[in-house]
Amino acid sequence: MSLLEVSHVSRAFGGLRAVQDVSLQVPVGSLTALIGPNGAGKTTLFALMSGFLVPDTGRVTFDGVDITGRAPHLNAALGLTRTFQIVQPFASQTVRENIAVGAHLQHAKRSDALHAAEAVAERVGLYAQLDKPAGDLTVAGRKRLELARALATQPKLLLLDEVLAGLNPQEIQDMLPVVRGLVAGGVTVLMIEHVMQAVMNLAEHVWVLAQGQLIAQGAPTEVTQNPQVIEAYLGHGTAARLRKTQQEAV
Incomplete structure (x- = not known):
């Protein structure tokens, strides 16, 4: 059963399509990914x-x-609910207060929203920093806070826009179980991600966007071996040289 269905959706800005x-379809309870080179239209698709x-044109x-x-x-x-690539917390407010902003969607009383923020902070690994000003968080901490604010809205579907961008390898490893935990907790996840290690580790299904069009879909291992995908990421010349090298090796 699909939770989200995007049907023949298009969007142009002036002459740029x-x-x-x-x-595409996002099944209930899945963890899927949308990948593609810079400028492919991924964030625009999330916005749509x-x-x-x-x-x-089209329907969502x-x-x-x-x-x-x-x-x-x-x-x-x-x-x-969606997260944003550029994280902009309320820097002078505490982590608890930032998360409570999202929790207010479900909790009208401030005290209830602040209490709900504690449980969300624990899920994303920020419980020990609840009373810290958001402006004092590291890049990794701000990424977790962005995730927490979205999670506090109690989403059925969470669109994650490069939640791992800017993190070092260890921070990425630390974040992988947090993302898996979202699905284990009942949230369906569709993520935009450039960190292929994370895509290979997390996603059950991958859609590939290039120049605004879907060019491939399938399991991560299938998609990363697709010649069209390799060409979209590497360019015609590099992809051709890579194919030649592979043929000569055989």
Whole structure:
């Protein structure tokens, strides 16, 4: 059963067609990934899914409801929440207060939202830093906080936009079980990610976007061996040399 369905969605900015006739489905309870080179249109597609942009054509359905062009806060109330590539916490507020901002979607009283923030902080590894100003967090800490604020809305589907970007190898390793834990806790996850190690370790299914179009999909091991995907990432010349080297090795 699909929780999210994107059907023939397109969006242009002037003469630039950022997303072209994209269709995909996100099954309930899955952890899937959207990958592609820089400028492929991945974040634009996330914005179209979540309501921050309205598609020129096509339809977005979430949990059986047509949400095409529906405002982000209304989508969040339905259970569709996203994180952002550039993390911007409320620096002077504590970690607890930042997470409570997301929790207010489900909890009208401030005391309830602050209490809910504690459980979310524990899930993402920030419990010990609840009373620290958000501005004092490391890059890895701010990434966890961005995740926590989204998780505090109690989403059914969480769109993660490069939650591992800017982290060192150890920090990435530390974050992998946190992301797996989201799905174990009942949240469906679709992630944009450039860290292929994470994609290979986490994703059950991968969609590949290049120049606004889906060029491949499948299991991570299949997709990374796809000639079109290699070409999209490496360029025609490098991909051709790589194929020649592989043929000569055989």
